[in-house]
Amino acid sequence: MAEGKILAGFLAPHPPHLVYGENPERNEPRSTGGWEVLRWAYEDCREKIKAWKPDVILVHSPHWMTIVGHHFLRVPHLRGLSVDPIFPHIFRYRYEMNVDVALADACYEETQREGLVAKKMTNPNFRVDYGTIVSLHMLNPDWDIPILGISANNSPYFYSTEIGQEQMIKLGRATARAIAKTGRRAVLAASNTLSHLHYDREPELVEDMNKEVIFNNNQYQWDMRVLELMRKGKTDKLMSILPEFMEKTAAEVKSGGLTWMLAAMGFPTIPAQVHGYWTVIGTGNAVVEWDLTRRQ
Numbered sequence: 001m002a003e004g005k006i007l008a009g010f011l012a013p014h015p016p017h018l019v020y021g022e023n024p025e026r027n028e029p030r031s032t033g034g035w036e037v038l039r040w041a042y043e044d045c046r047e048k049i050k051a052w053k054p055d056v057i058l059v060h061s062p063h064w065m066t067i068v069g070h071h072f073l074r075v076p077h078l079r080g081l082s083v084d085p086i087f088p089h090i091f092r093y094r095y096e097m098n099v100d101v102a103l104a105d106a107c108y109e110e111t112q113r114e115g116l117v118a119k120k121m122t123n124p125n126f127r128v129d130y131g132t133i134v135s136l137h138m139l140n141p142d143w144d145i146p147i148l149g150i151s152a153n154n155s156p157y158f159y160s161t162e163i164g165q166e167q168m169i170k171l172g173r174a175t176a177r178a179i180a181k182t183g184r185r186a187v188l189a190a191s192n193t194l195s196h197l198h199y200d201r202e203p204e205l206v207e208d209m210n211k212e213v214i215f216n217n218n219q220y221q222w223d224m225r226v227l228e229l230m231r232k233g234k235t236d237k238l239m240s241i242l243p244e245f246m247e248k249t250a251a252e253v254k255s256g257g258l259t260w261m262l263a264a265m266g267f268p269t270i271p272a273q274v275h276g277y278w279t280v281i282g283t284g285n286a287v288v289e290w291d292l293t294r295r296q
């Protein structure tokens, strides 16, 4: 068996508004569109992913919160109805997915070797969170590629951001070794929004783009600073300012997905491609790609 490798990583934000705006059959509510710039950005990524024919897409989601340990989905087939707890009127999605359980086992073993607390999620009736589902739908709405979901172990944040991020670096290293030893050609997805201060009043027409604006300029400038570092491949600098970014903008990357993904990819210094940036209820969302096939 050839050694596996990571083909690419995506910053893949998960506002349910993107699925709602697209009107896929799997989602019950209907819209008149909206948030096109971000949806088109995802469409570019879909084409690339299809062309690579990866074995698996791994996603780390902040909305699958686990207090004790890092959990891996380990049920071969999952299906059900996912209802967003905050936006049930726009996201009621029928999902069905195949899980790469052999990779889940390998990730579990390697995570143990890093000294992290980990667990396999084996409940066949487990309801998959909307963060996992939205990111995966936006990257591959056909659901014809197996997936592996990873939880956000929020207990490290009871202590400090630094301890939490250190854990995510270990989780990333473990994930990369698991991919290598199982021979998988893998795509990674960090299901994260950037700046996360947002509005708390919804317009009458949810997708009224006249109401969709940057929450404040300070938050926007932070997002641009972070994206510029990604575009220039200045990953060391990016890592060093992440804690301040999290603090100043309530950035969702605090839940660890971005750090996990960058660590798994060996903190790449290739320029990342920003496919699109825009706001959803005022939060900053960017679809960003690190194409590692270009450095091999």
Ligand SMILES: [Fe+2]
Pocket (backbone or CB within 6 Å): 014, 062, 063, 131, 193, 252
């Ligand atoms: Fe979120």
